[in-house]
Structures are given as structure tokens and as C-alpha cells.
Amino acid sequence: ATQQTPTRIIDSITPQDAFTLIQTNQNNPDFVIIDVRTPEEFADGYIENAIMIDYYTETFQNELDKLDKNKTYLIYCRSGGRSGNVLDIMEELNFKKVRDISGGILTWNSEGLPITK
Numbered sequence: 001a002t003q004q005t006p007t008r009i010i011d012s013i014t015p016q017d018a019f020t021l022i023q024t025n026q027n028n029p030d031f032v033i034i035d036v037r038t039p040e041e042f043a044d045g046y047i048e049n050a051i052m053i054d055y056y057t058e059t060f061q062n063e064l065d066k067l068d069k070n071k072t073y074l075i076y077c078r079s080g081g082r083s084g085n086v087l088d089i090m091e092e093l094n095f096k097k098v099r100d101i102s103g104g105i106l107t108w109n110s111e112g113l114p115i116t117k
Contacts, residue, residue, distance in 0.1 A: 010091045012084070012102040015111050018074055021099065022047070030071045036060075036082050037105075045115035047076065047108070055082045061089060069095045076101035076108070 013021070025031035033050040035042055042052045053063045055077065064086075067073075073095065077083040080103050087100045101108060109115065 007096060009097045009099065010087060010095070011098075012080075012087070012100045015101055015103065015108040015113055018076075018099065018101045018108070019113050021074060025072070028072075030068075032067070032071055032073050034073055034075045034086075035105075036075060036077045036086050041078060043117070045105070045109075045117050047105070048114065048116045050076075055086065061093075064090060065093055067095075069093065072097040072099075074099050074101065077104045079104040079106050 021031075022033065033047055035046050035050040035052045036055040037052070038054055038056060039052065042050075046052070053060060057063075073090070075083045075086055075090070075098060077086075080100070083100045083104060087098055090098045105115070
């Protein structure tokens with residue numbers, strides 16, 4: 001097991017908690033939202049300010065590895081499957097703070113939270 005430092009947060013949160021987190025960090029340059037879906041899915045609607053890093057590309061892990069590991073990341077996919085895997089990958093890559101939206105954008109949508117097109 002990896003040694004856990006108290007400052008490390010790698011977990012799943014509800015869409016409502018994620019929305020609150022986004023509101024709280026609106027002007028925070030160290031808070032990044034990542035959508036790991038495909039460009040087609042992304043075009044159907046995404047969470048405002050999210051950047052897309054397609055889970056299915058060969059360079060996916062390299063793209064993640066280039067990110068600043070000290071920032072706080074909020075990740076999501078369609079239903080939580082891919083982002084659940086990404087959470088594990090980001091933990092292995094030594095990211096410090098990653099939250100995954102449980103249930104993905106499907107649950108986000110079903111709770112009536114805002115999306116951008």
C-alpha cells in the first residue's frame with residue numbers, strides 16, 4: 001500500500017458535492033475539471049470549464065502525467081466507469097487531490113445540474 005499523507009484526497013463524491021466544489025473554486029486556477037469521455041460525448045454537453053482528455057486515446061496516460069500533480073482535479077465520464085479507472089491511474093501517477101463524480105454526467109444530469117454545449 002502507498003503511504004497516505006493527510007493532504008492526499010483520492011475519492012468519489014456525489015454530483016451535488018461536486019457542484020458545490022465547482023462553485024467554491026470558480027476563480028481558483030489550481031482547480032481543474034477533466035472530462036475523460038470521447039469528443040462525441042463531450043459535444044453532447046459537458047460541465048462548464050471542463051477540459052477533455054479522451055480515455056480511449058493511446059496518449060491518455062501521458063497526457064495525465066503532464067498535468068500539475070499538486071492541483072485539485074475533478075474528473076468525470078458518462079456513468080462513472082472510466083473515471084473510476086482514471087482515479088486509480090491518477091493515484092499511481094502520484095496526484096495529490098482527485099475527486100471523481102460518482103455516477104458520471106448521467107447522474108449529474110438526472111439531478112438537474114447545469115451542463116454546457
